Amino acid sequence: MVNYLRISVTDRCNLRCIYCLPSGMESFLPHSEILSYEEIAGIVKMLSECGIRKVRLTGGEPLVRRKIESLIEMIKLIPSISEISMTTNGILLGQKAVVLKEAGLGRVTISLNTLKEDRYERITGYDNFQDVWNSIDTALKIGFNPVKLNAIFFKGINDDEIIDFAELSIEFDLSIRFIEYFSTQNEFLNLEERFVPNRVVKEVIEKRFGRLLPAEVIGNGPAINYRIPGTKGSIGFIDSNEGYFCARCNRLRLSSVGKLYPCLFSPFNINLKEMLRRNLTRSEMMKAMNNLIHKKHNYSKPIKREYEFAMNKIGG
Secondary structure, three states, X not given: OOOEEEEEOOOOOOOOOOOOOOOOOOOOOOHHHOOOHHHHHHHHHHHHOOOOOEEEEEOOOHHHOOOHHHHHHHHHOOOOOOEEEEEEOOOOHHHHHXXXXXXXXXXXXXXXXXXXXXXXXXXXXXXXXXXXXXXXXXXXXXXXXXXXXXXXXXXXXXXXXXXHHHHHHHHOOXXXXXXXXXXXXXXXXXXXXXXXXXXXXXXXXXXXXXXXXEOOOOOOXXXXXXXXXXXXXEEEEEOOOOOOOHHHOOEEEEOOOOEEEOOOOOOOOEEHHHHHHOOOOHHHHHHHHHHHHHHHHOOOXXXXXXXXXXXXXXXX
């Protein structure tokens, strides 16, 4: 059942990560080209009538968009939406966490690929590690549940930190998720040579801590979750490269320019922004949305990347 929508609210970001938006690749959209909060909320309302129940806000970096809490409040008013979550790099989360929670944000996922301050700057281009760590602490203290950390490993860059990340699930009530790297643009194909499969990550962890136990974690994604025996936190694996979860995928993606995709790897989309600004009727838009969802239901085989796309525009 398709019940989960990921929304890219902006293509802008305050980091320049080596695998997403390195310095020099910036080509951000003018504000008029991205969906307004009112347009986003209207689209969510229509999609809620097509079965969407859970919404995740992404970017770029969603917290660089002004008054993002206003959008959360709008979505919260839609009766059939049961959950609003966010993926963020964590730099601004500590400052806004309380306001976001009061607006209706229920869960956060923080992207963090190293626990070493100097290495963080080399990977992201900025010296904001302490801001991120403070945000993790704040998110735990104010009761976001669960708080998830997403990490991607690269050979020779940060793959010596596998155990360090796993140990976070012992010390804190965190859901640590390891995501296999996949390139979305040809500029990043060289990083595939540094690809670390999750089966290797799991072997390293189990060699240190023993066999991982299956775990249940609140969420909507494709992670397979485990727990180190005797710990509160969890460890999840998202096998983006070597795994196959198309048959159980329950998500749609709305890009910052208003294109609705049935799959991250499929070029097929419908342009909802164009429909809205051309004043198509609600019934016409609902028909297009339902047709797209029907098309997604027919995905029974693994989808491979068919085109180049920038993650900062479609959402991480």
